[in-house]
Amino acid sequence: MIIDKKSDFDVVDLSFEEIDKGFTxxxxxxxxxxxxxxxxxxxxxxxxxxxxxxxxxxxxxxxxxxxxxxxxxxxxxxxxxxxxxxxxxxxxxxxxxxxxxxxxxxxxxxxxxxxxxxxxxEITQPEACPVQNKGKVAVIGAGPAGLTVAGDLAKQCFDVTVFDAQEEPGGVLIYGIPDFRLNKEVVRREIRKMERLGVTFRNKVLVGQDITIDQLFQEGYDAIFIGTGTALPKRLDIPGNDLAGVVQASYFLRIVALANSGKISPREIPVSIGDKVFIIGAGNVAMDAARTALRLGASGVTVVHRRGESEITALRSEFEHARAEGVTFRWMSSPARFLGDEKVTAIELESMAIDESNQLVATGEKQTLPADKIILAIGQRPAARIISSAGGIEVDPNGYVITRERPYGMTTRRGVFAGGDVVHEPATVVLAMKEAKKVAAGIAMYVEAKKLIEECGV
Ligand SMILES: Cc1cc2nc3c(=O)[nH]c(=O)nc-3n(C[C@H](O)[C@H](O)[C@H](O)COP(=O)(O)OP(=O)(O)OC[C@H]3O[C@@H](n4cnc5c(N)ncnc54)[C@H](O)[C@@H]3O)c2cc1C
Ligand code: SF4
Incomplete structure (x- = not known):
């Protein structure tokens, strides 16, 4: 097992304040x-x-x-x-x-x-169209994809309502990316700009449960956009994964975000001062979870990755930050099981190697280390709540919504569009926005054609 210790670093800020202060x-x-x-x-x-x-x-x-x-x-x-x-x-x-x-x-x-x-x-002030008469659009999900569709269509004088299951809009921007990289007030400011453009936000509405796609159409929406991201964390099927103290990174980051904004008690945060924390996975979510655990006072945070340093999916800059702050990495290592009675107390790691045919293989060499908390950051996939409560929307075998090129982003059900991570797998904010911009154009084209047909009485 190759262990990579903290690099030399001048100043390390382990508060939740935004680290990068920006230009003067x-x-x-x-x-x-x-x-x-x-x-x-x-x-x-x-x-x-x-x-x-x-x-x-x-x-x-x-x-x-x-x-x-x-x-x-x-x-x-x-x-x-x-x-x-x-x-x-x-x-x-x-x-x-x-x-x-x-x-x-x-x-x-x-x-x-x-x-x-x-x-x-307050130099520029976004202004709503005097009349929003181009059509009525429901956007499900207030992450970057949904916000982009909402903003683009509101600017074109559509009447847009955004539904989100959470207490406040923003998606991963509010409940995933930690404050030390993205101050939540910045996200709230962007949302207020959209409200000034005339977008209506309806929070705490779980579509598929509180309201269905069919009911939204009955309420008179001309088109519906699904931008619900990838809410379901992937499970790690090894012994001990149900022990207390084994948590998903998305849950962990959401609880910390809620506690930091005063909405829940900090006592609900699943990492405590002095904990030995292991993070499984080496993507951007893993780096955020590791750096957050350090800020909560963990006595040691170790990222465990089955492959080598050159094969992480995290951005190099995020990895460097994590390492500089004191996160330790165990390369070519895979969790074999989590140990403990009711609560996790140790992790068993198995060394990995690359064989002659360039395949990743387990070596059988194992080591047990004390652990207080395990955070799983091994990926996410879409939830099926909306699809299973609405007919006609097809998904691929992994649950990602199938869309078409013309009108861009329409699903297999007429008038229902989708974009962002729920279509293209977890990616980046700007890629969700890029696709969402194209889908917004597809929705505008579709609604215009629909209205024309209705006006002609066809
Ligand atoms: C921890 C973390 C860190 C990241 N860091 C970066 C980064 O630094 N840079 C970067 O570019 N990308 C980053 N990403 C990826 C990026 O945030 C996502 O690719 C992006 O947010 C996807 O946008 P989206 O709108 O498709 O989905 P999301 O942001 O996931 O938004 C989906 C929204 O849909 C809502 N929703 C889901 N189901 C329902 C329902 N049934 N009814 C109503 N509402 C529903 C959710 O509440 C959520 O608000 C990160 C992701 C994570 C998890
Ligand atoms: S590539 Fe773009 S940012 Fe760089 S110098 Fe040219 S215009 Fe400026």
Whole structure:
């Protein structure tokens, strides 16, 4: 088993405050002035939603932050969020031409600065259409996909209502990504902008249970969008997985988010001061869970991964942060069982190896280590609640909703559309937004055709 210990690091902030404080106005304008304003901007080609990057940077360099914000708003409904959590290093920033000459432009931080400055100074004010007469659309799920569809359609004068099962809208942005990476007030601010665009939010409505797709159509909606993400965590079928102290990462992060916003008692958080915590999995969710456990006072946090360091799915930057903060990694290691009577007290790990045919194999070499909490971060899949309560919506064998190209995003049931993680498997905020933008266009096209047919009396 290869063990990777904490790297050298200068300053480690283990509070829940946002770590990255963003640019000051002076820094932002200096950075914007470095941009070459390329005629063929590679940065834009690297942005999944084709943000007009050189244009908003130029406006910022000229000191016109309102104009910069208005340019961003043409493509994105969530700039303050994207500026913080998008993997810019793999997208726009990696394409910046200035990387060849030294250092590329920090596009994400500029986007964040513009969005924050605009919101704090209230420079631009989104306005609702005087009449929302293009059609009535129900959006199920208030994560990045649902919010994008809602924002895009509201801007086109649709009457949009967003239904979400949780107490407040935002999806993973509120209940998944921890505060130290994304301050929840930033998400709430983006939601308020949507309300000003005329979007109505109905929280604590579990569609499929409290109301069905059929009932929504009976209420007069012309189209329905499903953006319900991947709510069901995958299970690890090994002995001991039902012991107290073995929890899912999505549950753990949601409870911490609720406790941090004062909605539940911190006593409900399943990690306590001094706990020895093991995280199973090495994706972004695992890194967030590990870093959160450290902030709760765990005496040791170890990420367990069946493969080597080069084969993690987490962003390199997230992994580096976790390691720098003190998370330990056990590479080529797999949990064989969790031990304890009612409560977990130990974890048995088995070493893995790569055989001659390049296959990952268990070696039989095992080691037992004391453990107080185990957090499973091995993936998620969609829940079936909506599909099973509504006829005609087909899913693939793994439960992902099947959609078509024309009108873009329509499911096998007419008038019902879907997008985001519930269609494309867990990905990123901006990929959910990219697809959702195309689905919003598909919904607009569908509703327009539907209205035309109704008007013609066909
Ligand atoms: C811990 C964590 C960290 C992440 N970090 C990053 C990151 O740094 N950068 C990045 O780009 N991506 C990150 N991601 C991935 C990203 O957040 C998701 O890809 C994105 O949120 C998917 O958006 P979505 O709208 O499809 O689904 P979600 O955000 O999951 O939203 C789905 C919404 O649907 C609601 N819902 C579900 N079922 C029902 C129902 N039956 N009735 C009513 N409402 C319902 C849920 O309450 C939820 O609000 C992270 C994910 C997690 C879990
Ligand atoms: S590629 Fe870099 S330098 Fe060129 S426009 Fe984009 S951000 Fe500016």
């Amino acid at each position: 106005p002076r820094q932002a304008i200096a950075e914007a002035k470095r941009c070459l304003g390329c005629a063929k901007p590679h940065c834009r080609a690297g942005c999944p939603i084709e943000n007009e990057i050189p244009q908003f940077i130029k406006a910022l360099a000229n000191g016109n932050i309102g104009e910069a914000s208005a340019i961003i708003a043409r493509r994105s409904n969530l700039p303050a969020v994207c500026g913080r959590v998008c993997p810019h290093e793999q997208q726009c920033e990696s394409h910046c031409i200035l990387n060849k000459k030294g250092e590329g432009i920090k596009i994400g931080k500029l986007e964040r600065f513009i969005a924050d400055f605009d919101a704090e100074m």
